[in-house]
Amino acid sequence: MEILKQIAEALQQGDDEKTRALANDAVAQHATAKRILDDGLIAGMNVVSEQFKKQDIFLPDVLLAARAMYAGLDVIKPLLLQEKVQPQGRVVIGSVQGDQHDIGKNLVGIMLKGAGFEVTDLGNDVAPERFVETAQSENAQVIGMSALLTTTMPAMKRTVDLLAAQGLTGKVKTIVGGAPVTAEYARSIGADAYGYDATNAVEQVRRLVKGE
Amino acid sequence: MLRPFLERIRQGEVLLADGALGTMLMQRGLRSGASPDEFVLTQPTVLQDIAREYLAAGAEIMVTDTFGASPLKLAAYGLAEKAGEINRRAVELMRSIVGDKAYVFADIGPSGRIVKPYGDTEPGAIAASFEQQMQVLVEAGVDAFCLETMIDLAEARLAILAAKKVAPAIPIVATVTFEKRRKGFFTVMGSSIRQVAEGLAEVGANVIGANCSSGIEQMVEIARELRAATKLPLSIRPNAGLPEVTEAGTCYPETEEFMAAKLPELLDAGVSIVGGCCGTTPEHIRAFRQVLDLRAGR
Numbered sequence: 001m002e003i004l005k006q007i008a009e010a011l012q013q014g015d016d017e018k019t020r021a022l023a024n025d026a027v028a029q030h031a032t033a034k035r036i037l038d039d040g041l042i043a044g045m046n047v048v049s050e051q052f053k054k055q056d057i058f059l060p061d062v063l064l065a066a067r068a069m070y071a072g073l074d075v076i077k078p079l080l081l082q083e084k085v086q087p088q089g090r091v092v093i094g095s096v097q098g099d100q101h102d103i104g105k106n107l108v109g110i111m112l113k114g115a116g117f118e119v120t121d122l123g124n125d126v127a128p129e130r131f132v133e134t135a136q137s138e139n140a141q142v143i144g145m146s147a148l149l150t151t152t153m154p155a156m157k158r159t160v161d162l163l164a165a166q167g168l169t170g171k172v173k174t175i176v177g178g179a180p181v182t183a184e185y186a187r188s189i190g191a192d193a194y195g196y197d198a199t200n201a202v203e204q205v206r207r208l209v210k211g212e
Numbered sequence: 213m214l215r216p217f218l219e220r221i222r223q224g225e226v227l228l229a230d231g232a233l234g235t236m237l238m239q240r241g242l243r244s245g246a247s248p249d250e251f252v253l254t255q256p257t258v259l260q261d262i263a264r265e266y267l268a269a270g271a272e273i274m275v276t277d278t279f280g281a282s283p284l285k286l287a288a289y290g291l292a293e294k295a296g297e298i299n300r301r302a303v304e305l306m307r308s309i310v311g312d313k314a315y316v317f318a319d320i321g322p323s324g325r326i327v328k329p330y331g332d333t334e335p336g337a338i339a340a341s342f343e344q345q346m347q348v349l350v351e352a353g354v355d356a357f358c359l360e361t362m363i364d365l366a367e368a369r370l371a372i373l374a375a376k377k378v379a380p381a382i383p384i385v386a387t388v389t390f391e392k393r394r395k396g397f398f399t400v401m402g403s404s405i406r407q408v409a410e411g412l413a414e415v416g417a418n419v420i421g422a423n424c425s426s427g428i429e430q431m432v433e434i435a436r437e438l439r440a441a442t443k444l445p446l447s448i449r450p451n452a453g454l455p456e457v458t459e460a461g462t463c464y465p466e467t468e469e470f471m472a473a474k475l476p477e478l479l480d481a482g483v484s485i486v487g488g489c490c491g492t493t494p495e496h497i498r499a500f501r502q503v504l505d506l507r508a509g510r
Contacts, residue, residue: 059402098245149245151238
């Protein structure tokens, strides 16, 4: 359907009004919500994500594309429920306890939603207990933690440890990231994955959800 | 009484600023997730001790502990109501140590919010937050506004315009953080060095430059590009490299010997203010002082 391609293009241009209008048109033309999501919104975000990874575009372009994506998602959300479309997976994300920085975490949230995941964003300064409780109440497979400060990184380990103490290791997987975080650090605290940037984080979450 | 620093810069002097504060505070018990600016109220003597060390190391520009003390940024810590008190006390504390031996620069960092349409915050709200902070700082008696670690040119320009409105006579030093990308140096929000130089000059910055970013070698490259892009004096404050997390804690790889050895390249690029950002210490500043004195034939 031509209109799905137009949705993807409007999203790439960061035009939220146009994306919303086109999504409504697509619904009127009897496109399923699943197709609008997969071939319109996700297809568009895939391109944005790829361009960002290649450094052809910058953060503001991604933020505008995200705004357009949310406009489109608002239109199809009730239909997705009606069609019983399952998300790619459920992820709880947040900046760890003590950390007030959220640009990186927000970017990961955008990219995850843009890849079809259901994301619960707990915001900044999230305590380990809150990560674990929310993961259970939301039935999430993955907890994603972000830190910009070396001083707040230990809170990542406390969350991993809390999952272990509650017998949830392996049931709820963990992924960590943020400027000072490294793959070695992720391994050393027992996290299941490390995302070195937002697009990589999505690939890693996909892998974790598949149980790889 | 010190001569105005801009006059000294115009006459070709290079002025030495202090080094890192945040990483020094972490070594002195700054709790993870706490506001570094709250130290002004809770542990003033720690700040005074650090100021004494930098002064003794030879810094002539001392920067206040107000980087995150705009009401918007403090709100993230539930401290917005203390903005006035923190900013005023921070200047008083610094002045109590340096007297008229050094310039007191008021540190002003990003609001932590992203301006519409990219984020959710109205430009007016960001401007108002900077104006409130600057009003207190200028009443407390500062020699300059020192905007640092700006990642969004639009926000930096809002801050400069706020300064011009609140205190048109106070000089503005505005430094930005750049990342090396495939196509050169850019801010996180995608502005090139040339765009930053033009954008800051246009609204009236007196000195522009870069801070944080990475180690001193990349800063030399950034300084050269800035020099080619502007006639304004430059201020450059590099990190002691990028932090490395080890089992022993966080460490910054660039030693004072290493950074001091590279300093002449920075000076040759045409820089008027040098100092340190994250990971630098009074030892780094002392080593810089020796290089500067040697060059000045002192």
